[in-house]
Amino acid sequence: xxxxxxxxxxxxxxxxxxxxxxxxxxxxxxxxxxxxxxxxxxxxxxxxxxxxxxxxxxxxxxxxxxxxxxxxxxxxxxxxxxxxxxxxxxxxxxxxxxxxxxxxxxxxxxxxxxxxxxxxxxxxxxxxxxxxxxxxxxxxxxxxxxxxxxxxxxxxxxxxxxxxxxxxxxxxxxxxxxxxxxxxxxxxxxxxxxxxxxxxxxxxxxxxxxxxxxxxxxxxxxxxxxxxxxxxxxxxxxxxxxxxxxx
Amino acid sequence: xxxxxxxxxxxxxxxxxxxxxxxxxxxxxxxxxxxxxxxxxxxxxxxxxxxxxxxxxxxxxxxxxxxxxxxxxxxxxxxxxxxxxxxxxxxxxxxxxxxxxxxxxxxxxxxxxxxxxxxxxxxxxxxxxxxxxxxxxxxxxxxxxxxxxxxxxxxxxxxxxxxxxxxxxxxxxxxxxxxxxxxxxxxxxxxxxxxxxxxxxxxxxxxxxxxxxxxxxxxxxxxxxxxxxxxxxxxxxxxxxxxxxxxxxxxxxxxxxxxxxxxxxxxxxxxxxxxxxxxxxxxxxxxxxxxxxxxxxxxxxxxxxxxxxxxxxxxxxx
Numbered sequence: 158x159x160x161x162x163x164x165x166x167x168x169x170x171x172x173x174x175x176x177x178x179x180x181x182x183x184x185x186x187x188x189x190x191x192x193x194x195x196x197x198x199x200x201x202x203x204x205x206x207x208x209x210x211x212x213x214x215x216x217x218x219x220x221x222x223x224x225x226x227x228x229x230x231x232x233x234x235x236x237x238x239x240x241x242x243x244x245x246x247x248x249x250x251x252x253x254x255x256x257x258x259x260x261x262x263x264x265x266x267x268x269x270x271x272x273x274x275x276x277x278x279x280x281x282x283x284x285x286x287x288x289x290x291x292x293x294x295x296x297x298x299x300x301x302x303x304x305x306x307x308x309x310x311x312x313x314x315x316x317x318x319x320x321x322x323x324x325x326x327x328x329x330x331x332x333x334x335x336x337x338x339x340x341x342x343x344x345x346x347x348x349x350x351x352x353x354x355x356x357x358x359x360x361x362x363x364x365x366x367x368x369x370x371x372x373x374x375x376x377x378x379x380x381x382x383x384x385x386x387x388x389x390x391x392x393x394x395x396x397x398x399x400x401x402x403x404x
Numbered sequence: 405x406x407x408x409x410x411x412x413x414x415x416x417x418x419x420x421x422x423x424x425x426x427x428x429x430x431x432x433x434x435x436x437x438x439x440x441x442x443x444x445x446x447x448x449x450x451x452x453x454x455x456x457x458x459x460x461x462x463x464x465x466x467x468x469x470x471x472x473x474x475x476x477x478x479x480x481x482x483x484x485x486x487x488x489x490x491x492x493x494x495x496x497x498x499x500x501x502x503x504x505x506x507x508x509x510x511x512x513x514x515x516x517x518x519x520x521x522x523x524x525x526x527x528x529x530x531x532x533x534x535x536x537x538x539x540x541x542x543x544x545x546x547x548x549x550x551x552x553x554x555x556x557x558x559x560x561x562x563x564x565x566x567x568x569x570x571x572x573x574x575x576x577x578x579x580x581x582x583x584x585x586x587x588x589x590x591x592x593x594x595x596x597x598x599x600x601x602x603x604x605x606x607x608x609x610x611x612x613x614x615x616x617x618x619x620x621x622x623x624x625x626x627x628x629x630x631x632x633x634x635x636x637x638x639x640x641x642x643x644x645x646x647x648x649x650x651x652x653x654x655x656x657x658x659x660x661x662x663x664x665x666x667x668x669x670x671x672x673x674x675x676x677x678x679x680x681x682x683x684x685x686x687x688x689x690x691x692x693x694x695x696x697x698x699x700x701x702x703x704x705x706x707x708x709x710x711x712x713x714x715x716x717x718x719x720x721x722x
Contacts, residue, residue, distance in 0.1 A: 166504045174492045240488035244549075247452045247484075248505045249477040402455045 163250045164258040171262030181228070181266070188224045188270050192216065193277060209287050213277050214295045214371045218335050218364050221303050224270070226327035229263050229310030230320045233398070237318035246398075256394050260311055260387075267303045271296060291373030298370020301383040302363050306331045308390035315397040331363075334386075338362025405430055405479075405557050405587035406451065411460035413446050413611075420446045422611035423460070430556070433583035435602035435619075436591040439716050443611040444591040445485050448561045451589070452482045464557055478507075480557035481550035487543045487566070491535040495526060495545055498534060499552065506553040516552055523578065524548040525571075539566045547575065551582070558582065560590040564597065576600040595708045598622075607715055614715040622711050628671075629706025632684045635661075635669040635699040636691065644668055647694070651686050653678040669700070 175181040196212035236242040245255055281287045310327035317323050336342050338359045347355035359365045363386070366379040406428040413421040421443040428434045438444050449455045451462050453469040453476065462469040467476035489498055499520065503513045521527055524544045529537055534545065543566050550558060563579065564572045579588060580601045592598075598605045598619050605622055607615040615622055623629055636644070648670055649657045656673040674683040684703045691698045 163505060166501065170490070170493070170501050173497075174490070177492050239491060240484060240486040241490055243449070243454050243484040243486075244482070244488050244546075247454050247477060247482050248502070249474050249507070250505055251474065 160251070160254050163254045164261070167250075167255055167258035168262045168265070171259050172265055175228075175262070175266050184224060184227050185270050185273070188220065189273055192220055192274055195220070196277070207285075210277060210281060210292050210295055211371065213274070214299065214367075217299050218302060218367055221299070221306055222328060222331050222335060225267060225303050225306035226310045226313075226324045226331065228266060229307045230314055230324040230327065232259050232263060232311050233315040233394070234318050234320045234323045238320075242398075246402075252395055252398060253391075256311070256391050256398075260308060260391060263307050263311075264300075264304050267307065268300055271300055271303070288373060294373045294375050295371045298367050298375060298379070301370070301380070302367045305334075305363055305383045305386035305390070308387040308394075309334075311394045312390045312397065315394045315401075334361070334363045336362070336364075338364030338366075338368070405465050406559075406589060407461075407463045408447075408451065409461050411447065411450055411462060412458050413443070413450060413455070414458045419611050421450065421457075424608070424611075424613060425460075426606060426613070426616065428557075428587045428589050430587050431584060432587055432604060433579060433602045434589045435598045435605035436589055436608070437593065437595070437598065437605055437712065438591075438608040439593065442608050442716070444608065445561055446611075447608070448482075448485070448559055448589075448591060452480065452559050453477065454484075479555060480559055481553065481555040483546055483550040483558075483560040483563055485561040485565075487546035489534050489542060489545050489549070492533070494531055494533055495521075495537070495541075496530050498545065499549060502549040503552055508553060516554070520548040520552050523551070525574070540568060540571055543567060544571070544575075556586055558586055558588040558590075560588070562592055563590050564592065564594065573600075595712060598708060607712060609716040615711065619708065620705070623706035623708055625714075626706030626708070626710040628704045628710065630674050630678075630680060630683075631704045632672040632674065632687060633660075633669065633700065633702045633704060634672060634687055634691075635667065635701075636696045637667045637699050644670070647690070648672060648687070651683070651690060653683045653686055667699075 192213065195216045196210075233242070236245060246252060278292060281292075282289075306327070309330050310323070313326040313330065314320075314323040316326070339362075343355040343359040346358050360382075363383070366382045369376055369379050408427070409425050411421055411424040412419065424447060426434070436444055436447070446455070450457045451464075451469065453462070453473050456470060464476040465479045467473075467479070469476045490501075493501065496517070499517045500513065503516055508516050521530060524547055526541060526544050526548060529541050534542065537545065547560075547563060550560065558579075560579075564575050567575060576597060579590065582588060583601070583603065590601075602619060604618055605616075606613055607622070615625070634648070645657050645659060648654060651672075653674055654672045655675045658671040658673070659668075660671055661667060661669040672683060672687065681703055684701055688698065688701055690696075691701075
């Protein structure tokens with residue numbers, strides 16, 4: 158059997174696991190309520206008189222900050238807790254197949270959550286003529302950003318059997334990544350340490366790269382950024398899992 | 405099939421497993437015994453490649469567990485100590501998932517799953533969620549997944565732990581039967597399992613092998629092995645000790661129950677040259693000649709628990 162069929166099997170199992178747990182539904186509903194509510198209440202989606210989803214996307218980096226670690230915290234912590242890690246990693250599959258498969262399952266779940274915000278998209282199409290290409294880019298960028306948060310969560314989840322610790326450390330790491338691009342931070346760095354460093358700091362932020370996508374452009378640099386964060390974090394997940402077993 | 409060479413695992417300065425070497429061939433059931441914390445589970449985990457050894461090698465069917473892991477893992481089924489399974493799945497779903505990862509598809513998968521469901525007595529809970537299962541059922545479920553692909557090699561860490569006496573009996577029977585065609589290694593600290601299922605046993609203590617042999621060989625190491633137990637009753641049992649002691653094959657006579665009550669029992673220690681059973685035969689002949697009423701005559705095979713205590717005692721006395 159080839160790698161992809163192993164990955165498919167595990168991804169299917171993991172994705173099914175989400176839909177058999179009430180926690181996932183709660184997270185999903187909270188996400189939908191908040192991501193639908195915030196733009197209308199605080200960003201004046203309707204009052205602005207512009208047909209685009211910018212107010213919706215503005216909140217996403219912050220919302221995903223909590224949502225994604227909540228979805229991903231169980232990835233490896235649960236395997237540690239149940240002891241199924243010993244079962245999974247002694248089956249004739251490689252560790253990276255399991256890592257990629259689990260990541261994909263959660264990423265798909267997040268994709269489903271994002272897709273379910275479609276009423277917002279319908280609303281603006283009903284009210285005006287938005288640039289649907291830009292909306293699409295925004296969604297893709299959002300999903301990529303969520304993927305980078307998720308890979309970081311996978312890494313923290315591999316480190317501990319405690320889901321809460323996994324959640325808190327993932328949120329902290331993702332928050333650091335967002336804050337690097339949050340306007341006051343690069344400005345502060347620019348004032349005190351020079352603009353070169355400020356560019357570096359904001360270049361390391363998921364927020365900066367997401368904002369590009371939000372404007373309707375997915376630059377190869379932004380794509381590369383998210384994919385490298387994902388690749389690096391998943392690689393580290395593998396290293397963590399291996400070093401833990403080495404004792 | 406299983407070849408373990410100079411296997412060592414160190415956790416910091418502590419050597420959990422120290423220079424173990426042994427092999428298990430097809431048709432053999434190896435019992436892996438030892439007190440708690442002797443390194444049984446650590447060894448099992450290294451054999452299955454879950455944790456890498458500090459030094460030494462393990463090969464399964466000629467495939468190194470570290471360098472040729474996937475090929476080696478295809479050959480064995482593994483029942484980890486805690487008998488883990490995914491609690492969010494149903495019994496049926498879980499077995500299908502494992503079967504799929506084992507490369508079984510279509511009809512072959514259905515057949516394999518149905519077969520282990522029957523073999524492991526889990527029909528009653530097939531459509532239940534694993535979360536709702538009792539410990540015994542969870543254990544049997546994990547046992548089921550380990551034999552799903554009919555592996556040539558089976559590695560089981562305490563396969564009867566958490567089962568009731570009837571289930572224990574069934575599982576031992578199953579292991580013994582599978583042992584005819586497979587290479588099986590299982591760990592336990594229940595000594596009766598060695599008699600019930602093993603063709604060979606290894607006792608480890610603090611990471612090192614302290615005894616290795618067939619159950620009979622191990623039992624023969626016990627102090628009581630080969631001694632003859634005699635119980636007599638009736639009148640005229642005067643000076644029994646002297647007359648039993650005069651038997652040429654008896655080295656020593658220990659009185660367990662004196663003749664004053666009308667019954668007497670003794671333990672006779674044979675001389676080194678006495679063949680098994682000869683001493684008992686000569687006691688029987690003597691009893692016949694003297695017209696004693698022989699109530700019991702028994703050659704002791706030795707006791708595993710005694711051997712176990714002797715070779716591992718150092719652990720508890722430290």
